[in-house]
Amino acid sequence: MIRFKNVSKIYKPNTAALKNVNLRIKPGEFVSIVGQSGTGKTTLARLIIAEENVSKGSIIVGGWDITNIKQAEIPTLRRQIGVVFQDFKLLKKKTVYENVAFALEVAGAEPVKIRNIVPQALKIVNLEDKLDRFPNELSGGQQQRVVIARALVHRPKIIIADEPTGNLDSINVQEIIDLLLKINKFGTTVVLVTHNHDIVNALRKRVITLDQGQIISDQEEGKYLL
Ligand SMILES: Nc1ncnc2c1ncn2[C@@H]1O[C@H](COP(=O)(O)OP(=O)(O)O)[C@@H](O)[C@H]1O
Ligand SMILES: [Mg+2]
Structure with missing residues:
Protein backbone atom coordinates (compact mmCIF):
# COMPACT_ATOMS: atom_id res chain seq x y z
CA MET A 1 0.00 0.00 0.00
CA ILE A 2 2.77 2.44 1.02
CA ARG A 3 6.39 1.71 0.33
CA PHE A 4 9.50 3.82 0.92
CA LYS A 5 12.73 2.56 -0.66
CA ASN A 6 15.92 4.23 0.58
CA VAL A 7 14.14 7.55 0.92
CA SER A 8 16.10 10.63 1.89
CA LYS A 9 14.76 14.14 2.08
CA ILE A 10 17.09 17.09 2.27
CA TYR A 11 15.62 20.55 2.60
CA LYS A 12 17.77 23.30 1.11
CA PRO A 13 20.41 24.17 1.92
CA ASN A 14 21.35 21.18 4.09
CA THR A 15 18.70 19.86 6.52
CA ALA A 16 18.53 16.09 6.23
CA ALA A 17 14.93 15.52 7.43
CA LEU A 18 14.85 11.83 6.42
CA LYS A 19 17.86 9.59 5.91
CA ASN A 20 17.60 6.37 3.94
CA VAL A 21 14.15 5.36 5.19
CA ASN A 22 12.75 1.96 4.21
CA LEU A 23 9.17 1.26 5.07
CA ARG A 24 6.30 -0.94 4.02
CA ILE A 25 2.74 -0.41 5.21
CA LYS A 26 0.20 -3.04 4.18
CA PRO A 27 -3.44 -2.41 3.21
CA GLY A 28 -5.67 -2.13 6.25
CA GLU A 29 -2.87 -1.52 8.76
CA PHE A 30 -3.07 1.01 11.59
CA VAL A 31 0.40 2.47 12.07
CA SER A 32 1.58 5.11 14.49
CA ILE A 33 4.64 7.18 13.60
CA VAL A 34 6.26 8.59 16.71
CA GLY A 35 9.37 10.48 17.70
CA GLN A 36 10.55 13.76 19.07
CA SER A 37 9.92 17.10 17.43
CA GLY A 38 11.97 17.72 14.30
CA THR A 39 12.70 14.05 13.54
CA GLY A 40 10.95 14.01 10.17
CA LYS A 41 7.43 12.73 10.96
CA THR A 42 5.61 15.49 9.09
CA THR A 43 8.09 15.24 6.23
CA LEU A 44 7.29 11.54 5.92
CA ALA A 45 3.56 12.32 5.82
CA ARG A 46 4.04 15.08 3.25
CA LEU A 47 6.04 12.82 0.98
CA ILE A 48 3.16 10.32 0.90
CA ILE A 49 0.78 12.97 -0.42
CA ALA A 50 3.43 14.43 -2.74
CA GLU A 51 3.47 17.75 -0.98
CA GLU A 52 7.25 17.42 -1.07
CA ASN A 53 9.50 15.50 -3.47
CA VAL A 54 12.08 13.00 -2.33
CA SER A 55 15.74 13.88 -2.66
CA LYS A 56 16.79 10.23 -3.03
CA GLY A 57 15.01 6.90 -3.21
CA SER A 58 11.46 6.11 -4.27
CA ILE A 59 7.92 6.02 -2.93
CA ILE A 60 5.09 3.76 -4.05
CA VAL A 61 1.50 4.36 -2.96
CA GLY A 62 -1.18 1.84 -3.90
CA GLY A 63 1.07 0.28 -6.53
CA TRP A 64 1.78 3.68 -8.08
CA ASP A 65 5.35 4.99 -8.17
CA ILE A 66 4.84 8.61 -7.14
CA THR A 67 8.56 9.45 -6.87
CA ASN A 68 8.46 11.69 -9.92
CA ILE A 69 4.73 12.35 -9.97
CA LYS A 70 3.61 15.10 -12.36
CA GLN A 71 1.83 18.14 -10.95
CA ALA A 72 -1.27 17.27 -13.00
CA GLU A 73 -1.47 13.81 -11.38
CA ILE A 74 -1.34 15.02 -7.78
CA PRO A 75 -5.13 15.54 -7.41
CA THR A 76 -5.67 11.91 -8.45
CA LEU A 77 -3.25 10.78 -5.73
CA ARG A 78 -4.83 13.06 -3.12
CA ARG A 79 -8.28 11.60 -3.76
CA GLN A 80 -6.93 8.24 -2.65
CA ILE A 81 -5.57 9.66 0.59
CA GLY A 82 -7.63 11.39 3.25
CA VAL A 83 -5.54 14.00 5.00
CA VAL A 84 -6.02 15.25 8.57
CA PRO A 156 -9.85 7.05 0.47
CA LYS A 157 -7.88 3.85 0.89
CA ILE A 158 -5.51 5.63 3.25
CA ILE A 159 -6.01 8.22 6.00
CA ILE A 160 -2.98 10.19 7.17
CA ALA A 161 -3.43 12.13 10.39
CA ASP A 162 -0.55 14.35 11.51
CA GLU A 163 -0.92 15.19 15.21
CA PRO A 164 -4.73 15.20 14.91
CA THR A 165 -5.11 15.47 18.66
CA GLY A 166 -2.41 18.08 19.21
CA ASN A 167 -4.76 20.81 20.39
CA LEU A 168 -7.36 18.69 22.18
CA ASP A 169 -8.03 17.77 25.80
CA SER A 170 -7.96 14.11 26.78
CA ILE A 171 -11.68 13.35 26.34
CA ASN A 172 -11.64 14.71 22.81
CA VAL A 173 -8.37 12.90 22.11
CA GLN A 174 -9.98 9.55 22.86
CA GLU A 175 -12.94 10.44 20.66
CA ILE A 176 -10.66 11.11 17.69
CA ILE A 177 -8.62 7.96 18.24
CA ASP A 178 -11.80 5.87 18.51
CA LEU A 179 -12.96 7.38 15.24
CA LEU A 180 -9.70 6.54 13.49
CA LEU A 181 -10.00 2.97 14.81
CA LYS A 182 -13.56 2.76 13.47
CA ILE A 183 -12.43 4.00 10.03
CA ASN A 184 -9.61 1.45 10.13
CA LYS A 185 -12.16 -1.30 10.86
CA PHE A 186 -13.88 -0.45 7.57
CA GLY A 187 -10.59 -1.46 5.92
CA THR A 188 -8.95 1.94 5.49
CA THR A 189 -5.21 2.09 6.16
CA VAL A 190 -4.49 4.61 8.92
CA VAL A 191 -1.16 6.38 9.43
CA LEU A 192 -1.21 8.33 12.67
CA VAL A 193 1.61 10.74 13.46
CA THR A 194 1.66 11.59 17.13
CA HIS A 195 3.90 12.31 20.07
CA ASN A 196 1.22 11.38 22.62
CA HIS A 197 2.63 8.50 24.69
CA ASP A 198 -0.69 7.50 26.23
CA ILE A 199 -2.40 7.10 22.87
CA VAL A 200 0.36 4.97 21.39
CA ASN A 201 0.71 2.74 24.44
CA ALA A 202 -3.05 2.16 24.65
CA LEU A 203 -3.48 1.38 20.95
CA ARG A 204 -1.30 -1.76 20.90
CA LYS A 205 -0.82 -1.38 17.16
CA ARG A 206 2.26 -1.09 15.01
CA VAL A 207 4.60 1.72 16.09
CA ILE A 208 7.40 3.14 13.96
CA THR A 209 9.84 5.35 15.87
CA LEU A 210 11.81 8.02 14.04
CA ASP A 211 14.89 9.65 15.47
CA GLN A 212 16.81 12.32 13.60
CA GLY A 213 15.38 11.26 10.27
CA GLN A 214 15.90 7.53 10.68
CA ILE A 215 13.68 4.63 11.69
CA ILE A 216 15.17 3.34 14.93
CA SER A 217 12.40 0.90 15.76
CA ASP A 218 9.40 -0.74 14.08
CA GLN A 219 7.28 -2.94 16.32
CA GLU A 220 3.95 -4.72 16.12
CA GLU A 221 1.90 -3.87 19.23
CA GLY A 222 4.58 -1.35 20.03
CA LYS A 223 5.08 1.08 22.86
CA TYR A 224 6.43 4.58 22.92
CA LEU A 225 10.18 4.36 23.33
CA LEU A 226 11.68 7.82 23.47
N1 LIG B 1 9.87 23.22 4.50
C1 LIG B 1 10.99 23.05 5.19
N2 LIG B 1 12.13 23.69 4.86
C2 LIG B 1 13.27 23.50 5.54
N3 LIG B 1 13.39 22.66 6.58
C3 LIG B 1 12.31 22.00 6.97
C4 LIG B 1 11.04 22.15 6.30
N4 LIG B 1 10.13 21.35 6.91
C5 LIG B 1 10.79 20.74 7.91
N5 LIG B 1 12.08 21.11 7.94
C6 LIG B 1 13.12 20.61 8.87
O1 LIG B 1 13.19 19.21 8.71
C7 LIG B 1 13.32 18.55 9.96
C8 LIG B 1 12.15 17.59 10.18
O2 LIG B 1 10.96 18.34 10.30
P1 LIG B 1 9.53 17.69 10.43
O3 LIG B 1 9.37 16.67 9.36
O4 LIG B 1 8.53 18.78 10.47
O5 LIG B 1 9.62 16.95 11.83
P2 LIG B 1 8.51 16.52 12.90
O6 LIG B 1 7.19 16.49 12.20
O7 LIG B 1 8.97 15.19 13.40
O8 LIG B 1 8.56 17.55 13.98
C9 LIG B 1 13.43 19.65 11.00
O9 LIG B 1 14.78 19.91 11.22
C10 LIG B 1 12.74 20.82 10.32
O10 LIG B 1 13.25 22.05 10.81
MG1 LIG C 1 5.37 17.44 12.64
Missing part, protein backbone atom coordinates in the same frame (compact mmCIF):
# COMPACT_ATOMS: atom_id res chain seq x y z
CA PHE A 85 -3.26 17.80 9.09
CA GLN A 86 -3.22 20.52 11.70
CA ASP A 87 -2.76 23.24 9.12
CA PHE A 88 -5.67 22.09 6.93
CA LYS A 89 -8.24 24.20 8.73
CA LEU A 90 -11.98 24.46 8.27
CA LEU A 91 -13.39 27.41 6.38
CA LYS A 92 -14.82 29.74 9.02
CA LYS A 93 -17.60 31.20 6.87
CA LYS A 94 -18.93 27.85 5.75
CA THR A 95 -21.16 25.55 7.76
CA VAL A 96 -20.18 22.01 8.71
CA TYR A 97 -22.14 20.69 5.72
CA GLU A 98 -20.59 23.25 3.36
CA ASN A 99 -17.07 22.56 4.58
CA VAL A 100 -17.41 18.87 3.80
CA ALA A 101 -19.27 19.51 0.53
CA PHE A 102 -16.53 21.89 -0.59
CA ALA A 103 -13.98 19.08 -0.81
CA LEU A 104 -16.23 17.39 -3.37
CA GLU A 105 -17.13 20.60 -5.21
CA VAL A 106 -13.50 21.48 -5.90
CA ALA A 107 -13.03 17.97 -7.29
CA GLY A 108 -15.92 18.60 -9.68
CA ALA A 109 -18.39 16.14 -8.15
CA GLU A 110 -22.02 16.13 -9.33
CA PRO A 111 -24.49 17.85 -6.95
CA VAL A 112 -26.46 14.62 -6.54
CA LYS A 113 -23.31 12.84 -5.41
CA ILE A 114 -22.50 15.64 -2.99
CA ARG A 115 -25.99 15.50 -1.45
CA ASN A 116 -25.58 11.78 -1.03
CA ILE A 117 -22.03 11.56 0.36
CA VAL A 118 -21.83 14.57 2.71
CA PRO A 119 -24.51 13.35 5.15
CA GLN A 120 -22.96 9.87 5.10
CA ALA A 121 -19.52 11.22 5.99
CA LEU A 122 -20.95 13.37 8.78
CA LYS A 123 -22.87 10.41 10.13
CA ILE A 124 -19.67 8.36 10.41
CA VAL A 125 -18.18 11.07 12.65
CA ASN A 126 -21.47 11.46 14.60
CA LEU A 127 -22.12 15.03 13.56
CA GLU A 128 -25.30 14.53 11.56
CA ASP A 129 -27.12 16.90 13.95
CA LYS A 130 -24.60 19.74 13.44
CA LEU A 131 -24.85 20.25 9.68
CA ASP A 132 -25.79 23.92 9.90
CA ARG A 133 -23.31 24.96 12.58
CA PHE A 134 -20.29 27.09 11.85
CA PRO A 135 -16.83 25.92 12.99
CA ASN A 136 -16.66 28.45 15.84
CA GLU A 137 -19.87 26.95 17.29
CA LEU A 138 -18.16 23.57 17.74
CA SER A 139 -15.70 22.18 20.29
CA GLY A 140 -12.14 21.43 19.19
CA GLY A 141 -12.94 17.72 19.03
CA GLN A 142 -16.05 18.32 16.95
CA GLN A 143 -14.09 20.52 14.55
CA GLN A 144 -11.50 17.80 14.15
CA ARG A 145 -14.32 15.32 13.43
CA VAL A 146 -15.49 17.61 10.61
CA VAL A 147 -11.93 17.57 9.24
CA ILE A 148 -12.05 13.76 9.36
CA ALA A 149 -15.46 13.71 7.60
CA ARG A 150 -13.96 15.93 4.91
CA ALA A 151 -11.04 13.51 4.57
CA LEU A 152 -13.50 10.66 3.97
CA VAL A 153 -15.55 12.09 1.09
CA HIS A 154 -13.48 10.49 -1.67
CA ARG A 155 -13.65 7.14 0.13
